[in-house]
Amino acid sequence: MADLDRTPGPYDRQTARRAEGILAEANAAQVLGVADVHVAARLARLLDIRDPAITLAAALAVRAVRTGSVACDLTTVHALDPEFAWPPTTADAAAWLAAVEASPLVAQRILRSEFGLLYLDRYWEQEVAVAESLRQRAALPPPQVDDATLAAALDRLFPDPRDADQRRAGELAVRSRTTIITGGPGTGKTTTVARVLALLAEQHTAAGASGDLRVALVAPTAKAANRLGGAFVTAREALPAADRARVADAGATTLHRLLGWNPTARSRFRHNRDNRLPHDVVVLDEASMVSLTLMARLLEALRPSTRLLVVGDPDQLASVEAGAVLADLVAGLGADGAQEHSDAGPAPADEASAAAPRSTIGARHPGAGPALADGASAAPSPSQDGDVGPTVIEDVPAAAPRPVQSVARLRHTYRFGGTIGELAEAIRAGDAAATLRLLTGGAPEATLIPDAEPRKALLVASALTLRERALDGDARGALDALAHHRLLCAHRTGPVGVTHWNRLVTQWLSERVDDNFWAAYYPGRPLLVTTNDYGMDLFNGDTGVVLRRDGRLIAAFDRGTQTRQIAVARLSDVETMYAATVHKSQGSQAEHVTVVLPEMDSPLLTRELIYTAVTRAQREVTVIGTPAAIVEGLARRSVRASGLRQRLTQDFPTLSPQG
Numbered sequence: 001m002a003d004l005d006r007t008p009g010p011y012d013r014q015t016a017r018r019a020e021g022i023l024a025e026a027n028a029a030q031v032l033g034v035a036d037v038h039v040a041a042r043l044a045r046l047l048d049i050r051d052p053a054i055t056l057a058a059a060l061a062v063r064a065v066r067t068g069s070v071a072c073d074l075t076t077v078h079a080l081d082p083e084f085a086w087p088p089t090t091a092d093a094a095a096w097l098a099a100v101e102a103s104p105l106v107a108q109r110i111l112r113s114e115f116g117l118l119y120l121d122r123y124w125e126q127e128v129a130v131a132e133s134l135r136q137r138a139a140l141p142p143p144q145v146d147d148a149t150l151a152a153a154l155d156r157l158f159p160d161p162r163d164a165d166q167r168r169a170g171e172l173a174v175r176s177r178t179t180i181i182t183g184g185p186g187t188g189k190t191t192t193v194a195r196v197l198a199l200l201a202e203q204h205t206a207a208g209a210s211g212d213l214r215v216a217l218v219a220p221t222a223k224a225a226n227r228l229g230g231a232f233v234t235a236r237e238a239l240p241a242a243d244r245a246r247v248a249d250a251g252a253t254t255l256h257r258l259l260g261w262n263p264t265a266r267s268r269f270r271h272n273r274d275n276r277l278p279h280d281v282v283v284l285d286e287a288s289m290v291s292l293t294l295m296a297r298l299l300e301a302l303r304p305s306t307r308l309l310v311v312g313d314p315d316q317l318a319s320v321e322a323g324a325v326l327a328d329l330v331a332g333l334g335a336d337g338a339q340e341h342s343d344a345g346p347a348p349a350d351e352a353s354a355a356a357p358r359s360t361i362g363a364r365h366p367g368a369g370p371a372l373a374d375g376a377s378a379a380p381s382p383s384q385d386g387d388v389g390p391t392v393i394e395d396v397p398a399a400a401p402r403p404v405q406s407v408a409r410l411r412h413t414y415r416f417g418g419t420i421g422e423l424a425e426a427i428r429a430g431d432a433a434a435t436l437r438l439l440t441g442g443a444p445e446a447t448l449i450p451d452a453e454p455r456k457a458l459l460v461a462s463a464l465t466l467r468e469r470a471l472d473g474d475a476r477g478a479l480d481a482l483a484h485h486r487l488l489c490a491h492r493t494g495p496v497g498v499t500h501w502n503r504l505v506t507q508w509l510s511e512r513v514d515d516n517f518w519a520a521y522y523p524g525r526p527l528l529v530t531t532n533d534y535g536m537d538l539f540n541g542d543t544g545v546v547l548r549r550d551g552r553l554i555a556a557f558d559r560g561t562q563t564r565q566i567a568v569a570r571l572s573d574v575e576t577m578y579a580a581t582v583h584k585s586q587g588s589q590a591e592h593v594t595v596v597l598p599e600m601d602s603p604l605l606t607r608e609l610i611y612t613a614v615t616r617a618q619r620e621v622t623v624i625g626t627p628a629a630i631v632e633g634l635a636r637r638s639v640r641a642s643g644l645r646q647r648l649t650q651d652f653p654t655l656s657p658q659g
């Protein structure tokens with residue numbers, strides 16, 4: 001897995017020493033990184049490219065992937081540095097792209113050009129593969145559904161009118177092969193997944209299938225998988241007894257593990273198109289963190305009959321690797337207002353009929369399936385399409401069973417008390433005035449402070465609590481203390497980065513307690529694992545703490561309800577974690593979170609970063625920064641160039657409202 005913190009920042013400047021010409025100039029101006037320069041220089045040499053604008057385009061295509069995009073949009077690259085001496089032939093982006101298309105780079109399929117974007121071939125292929133897999137899944141006949149059983153189950157599992165969104169998501173998941181369930185923190189995604197699995201298990205039995213429903217619960221990182229596993233146990237426990245008995249306590253794993261990652265094998269994943277996964281249902285949680293590459297691998301390893309539930313929050317920071325797949329799927333498959341609603345409360349009862357084409361359920365939905373409106377569970381005629389809005393796929397006979405691809409958004413927040421939920425929603429909507437009002441309104445759950453000084457007492461107290469429990473050898477107690485408060489920064493390095501804060505807290509502790517806090521290991525040292533070690537069962541992003549037990553130092557790592565304990569001598573790639581980056585914290589939460597905003601000119605100061613950071617808090621969030629930084633950050637979106645949205649729209653038959 002890539003380093004979760006490799007997003008380039010202003011302190012990551014590196015010089016490509018042997019670069020020449022335009023590449024050297026662009027590197028000196030920090031438009032290009034070393035890797036971009038080296039790849040482009042090599043291509044220019046091999047293909048005898050003399051035009052600096054073409055070489056520059058190749059480097060920019062590499063840069064695009066390195067910074068999270070799937071492709072490079074030449075119309076926007078001047079904005080990277082308007083002062084840079086861009087070659088005059090790059091002023092007209094369309095002409096520049098045409099010149100690249102006419103070059104050997106495209107002729108030899110090293111680069112691909114589509115949708116006005118320039119792709120490295122590998123990423124173009126992956127994007128095509130993802131769209132093609134989804135198209136093939138959508139073209140299959142819809143799953144068989146026992147409507148009477150489903151109707152009764154929906155009434156049983158979603159009895160509360162507040163659960164309207166969850167109920168719609170549940171019904172869509174039963175009627176579709178691919179369902180995307182989105183929602184902010186605490187909107188009941190895991191609860192809905194547990195209920196969906198009960199619905200599916202019941203359908204499985206009603207269809208006379210032998211054996212239990214085979215389910216895989218997966219998340220992109222080990223930490224997110226642990227958390228999913230824990231949340232799923234709780235959600236399963238809350239099911240009515242008969243439904244609980246239907247749903248196996250599946251246990252969650254990582255996507256890499258599910259696919260059978262083997263770094264030494266020629267085919268890196270044991271499960272692939274020639275050796276498909278055996279499951280009936282695959283639930284992919286925290287999907288915002290999934291890269292295009294992994295999504296392509298997962299889709300190719302699924303049997304066509306396997307249901308796929310993609311679950312996540314598309315407003316969070318996207319994967320550290322290339323792609324913003326979840327956001328693209330929501331935009332590309334959600335045909336209507338799935339993304340547009342911003343109200344945090346449950347859907348008004350009459351919204352369905354009032355806003356037929358803008359339903360919460362963004363269904364790329366040809367309409368022939370049974371009704372999806374509340375209560376409309378029995379198989380209706382196509383004219384009863386309810387709140388999805390009647391839509392047709394062109395060229396598909398009206399009577400033919402039609403595939404359903406659906407996006408369901410959960411909007412009601414069950415977990416947060418008012419303020420954090422409202423704050424998350426204000427940030428998501430980019431409403432700076434509301435965000436500032438909530439952060440400065442005096443509510444203890446959300447505060448904005450201009451500098452870090454008031455945090456010193458809290459940080460030292462947290463570290464000392466951790467130390468006390470570690471000295472007692474109390475693994476669970478220490479890990480709980482670690483999860484109590486988290487300090488999050490945008491950058492690893494620099495004056496407001498993780499390294500600085502780790503040093504500062506270590507210094508403060510040294511002033512308070514007589515121990516060597518600069519030693520490699522000491523009781524109470526909070527740990528962050530920085531690489532995957534399959535043999536040790538330790539993964540990038542795992543968090544733990546050093547304990548003293550029987551005079552020895554051991555490290556305890558969180559495994560949901562369990563702990564993994566290892567002698568410190570066996571650890572290699574770990575860092576101190578008094579602070580962590582927002583990227584690394586994705587997929588986990590703490591009761592109280594302190595967010596250090598980056599400086600105003602940091603490229604990391606974006607709405608997605610602030611949203612992700614703030615929504616890591618379960619009970620209380622403190623933001624260190626200025627109102628101006630909040631305003632600036634909310635106005636900036638983390639844009640990732642990709643053609644997946646267009647490709648999904650293009651590949652799928654056009655929807656048009658009926659009548």
Ligand SMILES: Nc1ncnc2c1ncn2[C@@H]1O[C@H](COP(=O)(O)OP(=O)(O)OP(=O)(O)O)[C@@H](O)[C@H]1O
Nearest residue numbers: 163183184185186187188189190191192231414415
């Ligand atoms: N329909 C519901 N009725 C009552 N409580 C609910 C419902 N749905 C969810 N909850 C409660 O809300 C809380 C959050 O639910 P859940 O963990 O399913 O949300 P989530 O969206 O998966 O959260 P996260 O963002 O942490 O992944 C839990 O305490 C859960 O019991």
